[in-house]
Amino acid sequence: xxxxxxxxxxxxxxxxxxxxxxxxxxxxxxxxxxxxxxxxxxxxxxxxxxxxxxxxxxxxxxxxxxxxxxxxxxxxxxxxxxxxxxxxxxxxxxxxxxxxxxxxxxxxxxxxxxxxxxxxxxxxxxxxxxxxxxxxxxxxxxxxxxxxxxxxxxxxxxxxxxxxxxxxxxxxxxxxxxxxxxxxxxxxxxxxxxxxxxxxxxxxxxxxxxxxxxxxxxxxxxxxxxxxxxxxxxxxxxxxxxxxxxxxxxxxxxxxxxxxxxxxxxxxxxxxxxxxxxxxxxxxxxxxxxxxxxxxxxxxxxxxxxxxxxxxxxxxxxxxxxxxxxxxxxxxxxxxxxxxxxxxxxxxxxxxxxxxxxxxxxxxxxxxxxxxxxxxxxxxxxxxxxxxxxxxxxxxxxxxxxxxxxxxxxxxxxxxxxxxxxxxxxxxxxxxxxxxxxxxxxxxxxxxx
Amino acid sequence: xxxxxxxxxxxxxxxxxxxxxxxxxxxxxxxxxxxxxxxxxxxxxxxxxxxxxxxxxxxxxxxxxxxxxxxxxxxxxxxxxxxxxxxxxxxxxxxxxxxxxxxxxxxxxxxxxxxxxxxxxxxxxxxxxxxxxxxxxxxxxxxxxxxxxxxxxxxxxxxxxxxxxxxxxxxxxxxxxxxxxxxxxxxxxxxxxxxxxxxxxxxxxxxxxxxxxxxxxxxxxxxxxxxxxxxxxxxxxxxxxxxxxxxxxxxxxxxxxxxxxx
Numbered sequence: 001x002x003x004x005x006x007x008x009x010x011x012x013x014x015x016x017x018x019x020x021x022x023x024x025x026x027x028x029x030x031x032x033x034x035x036x037x038x039x040x041x042x043x044x045x046x047x048x049x050x051x052x053x054x055x056x057x058x059x060x061x062x063x064x065x066x067x068x069x070x071x072x073x074x075x076x077x078x079x080x081x082x083x084x085x086x087x088x089x090x091x092x093x094x095x096x097x098x099x100x101x102x103x104x105x106x107x108x109x110x111x112x113x114x115x116x117x118x119x120x121x122x123x124x125x126x127x128x129x130x131x132x133x134x135x136x137x138x139x140x141x142x143x144x145x146x147x148x149x150x151x152x153x154x155x156x157x158x159x160x161x162x163x164x165x166x167x168x169x170x171x172x173x174x175x176x177x178x179x180x181x182x183x184x185x186x187x188x189x190x191x192x193x194x195x196x197x198x199x200x201x202x203x204x205x206x207x208x209x210x211x212x213x214x215x216x217x218x219x220x221x222x223x224x225x226x227x228x229x230x231x232x233x234x235x236x237x238x239x240x241x242x243x244x245x246x247x248x249x250x251x252x253x254x255x256x257x258x259x260x261x262x263x264x265x266x267x268x269x270x271x272x273x274x275x276x277x278x279x280x281x282x283x284x285x286x287x288x289x290x291x292x293x294x295x296x297x298x299x300x301x302x303x304x305x306x307x308x309x310x311x312x313x314x315x316x317x318x319x320x321x322x323x324x325x326x327x328x329x330x331x332x333x334x335x336x337x338x339x340x341x342x343x344x345x346x347x348x349x350x351x352x353x354x355x356x357x358x359x360x361x362x363x364x365x366x367x368x369x370x371x372x373x374x375x376x377x378x379x380x381x382x383x384x385x386x387x388x389x390x391x392x393x394x395x396x397x398x399x400x401x402x403x404x405x406x407x408x409x410x411x412x413x414x415x416x417x418x419x420x421x422x423x424x425x426x427x428x429x430x431x432x433x434x435x436x437x438x439x440x441x442x443x444x445x446x447x448x449x
Numbered sequence: 450x451x452x453x454x455x456x457x458x459x460x461x462x463x464x465x466x467x468x469x470x471x472x473x474x475x476x477x478x479x480x481x482x483x484x485x486x487x488x489x490x491x492x493x494x495x496x497x498x499x500x501x502x503x504x505x506x507x508x509x510x511x512x513x514x515x516x517x518x519x520x521x522x523x524x525x526x527x528x529x530x531x532x533x534x535x536x537x538x539x540x541x542x543x544x545x546x547x548x549x550x551x552x553x554x555x556x557x558x559x560x561x562x563x564x565x566x567x568x569x570x571x572x573x574x575x576x577x578x579x580x581x582x583x584x585x586x587x588x589x590x591x592x593x594x595x596x597x598x599x600x601x602x603x604x605x606x607x608x609x610x611x612x613x614x615x616x617x618x619x620x621x622x623x624x625x626x627x628x629x630x631x632x633x634x635x636x637x638x639x640x641x642x643x644x645x646x647x648x649x650x651x652x653x654x655x656x657x658x659x660x661x662x663x664x665x666x667x668x669x670x671x672x673x674x675x676x677x678x679x680x681x682x683x684x685x686x687x688x689x690x691x692x693x694x695x696x697x698x699x700x701x702x703x704x705x706x707x708x709x710x711x
Contacts, residue, residue, distance in 0.1 A: 214686045214687070232683070232686070237684075258680045258682060259654055259658050277655075306652050320651065322652070327648070350649035350651065351651070440650075
């Protein structure tokens, strides 16, 4: 259904894209046919019922946004919704009590059923939650999860128990939970561009730097322990290294150059990729130790070379180069040789980000549009097949993959301000995470221990 | 304390006087009876001399200063137990000196109190205001010249080539900079490259740098000393306007020259 809708949008805003590219998802969110899950509305006893609107919305959202399931529409669900295992009764003459087959057969055709109820117990909101595989012959075999979850007796608590339950359900399917992961980004809400962090759902937004200058381009190490960024604190672009464990700045030696900018960590988190004018001329790509030492030049051209990103599963770089005119994405070996262009040469292609699978990249491209009108694309760097994920929703830039390889965080200018959004790798499930000031250049880091 | 000592001394005096009287009386016993002496006066010591009034020597050196200079008060006081100088100086020892910085003509009064009474002496320090220094000769600073006469240069989208209009501007800038650099060895100039908002921030950082270097290279070709010209890039982080119009984009695709120290 989503694909049909997307194709319709493509026809409206980008006919070129439709003709050139097959409309299939490069990244199948769950790697094949997604199981169908039925999540009927849960009810609460007594005072708990007042929290159920928040609970039901959140649980449905968590499971839908994970991209792991096909969500069974609530309209086709049976009238009798079980609230606890004892509500199930094997079919018998005249019985209208629920049974597993009510959920597994048409029109529901679910593989799984999440059900339960809530109650206020000793001042806490208690969720009694079950997950059943409704294709099993009996209740004993059907039960996958049967657990009590506790939260505060308010809407925040209701959302919290929904998150806990959803996280357990996702874990049953081997899906990576994003709980504990952090998004680092740039916000100007204080009047200056500073580095901020937030949880993956947009909550818990915190200011990290307070340099009152222009501080931007955050990159987080794959191990989640370090943050590098670029600041004009000393009146020119310089790299700063920051420990996310101690919350302190680490020493970093900047080359004596008109600009030094951090771009990425190597997959082992032991080196930094940067672009700099340290070689005297135009910006080139370098690699250094985490303290800026042992600088190694990788590109040797007379054109602008920026944004090197190393393949997490190999040693090739994807980067942005102006060697062919307007900026395009290129790939090269770690010695800087054998560069080849990945994008078609149309428009401007920038902001590459590797999927943890080492096969796909996400990037921003103006292909088919005026300069500045970027959309988010994904590409299989082996086949160079690409797919446009955002369509007709303003200017979209700086995509960055979540550690689960399924979600993408990016910035989008849909009104007068830039804000940070997340979506699934097929372009569905777009959510806005920020609202205050302008927010841009998000990077998604794994949970810090 | 000194008061108690003087009382003691006075009593000793009375004892001595009484003893002298007794000695005189016994010596008379060996002679012919004589008429009884005149009755001794009441056995009372004579009053000691009154304590001296404090004496003060108080002077200022010099007695006339210019505003901002200091003068020194000297004093020497005797026969006093409490000494103080007004105008904020406060209690002082019986002899000493103190540097003072009056901003206006000021009279200092030293007051000394002792058993003999209170004395005071005054000195006046005349403070004159120096004439204002002659006004500096009016000169335009190098920074002012650079800010007013060195113009921004503009670029095409995604380009760092020096356009014809920029050649004219840079040629004028070169003349100004050569003149300023030859007369002021302390000043330097930074070429700041900027871009419009359409390209990516990352690419624009490098593009702005390239524009700044292109402008610098052009100036150096015209004879401006390269070691006095720095380059930096703000990419698209320091826009002069934020409208999504070609007019505003053009304003932001520029190199600005700012003056600074070497």
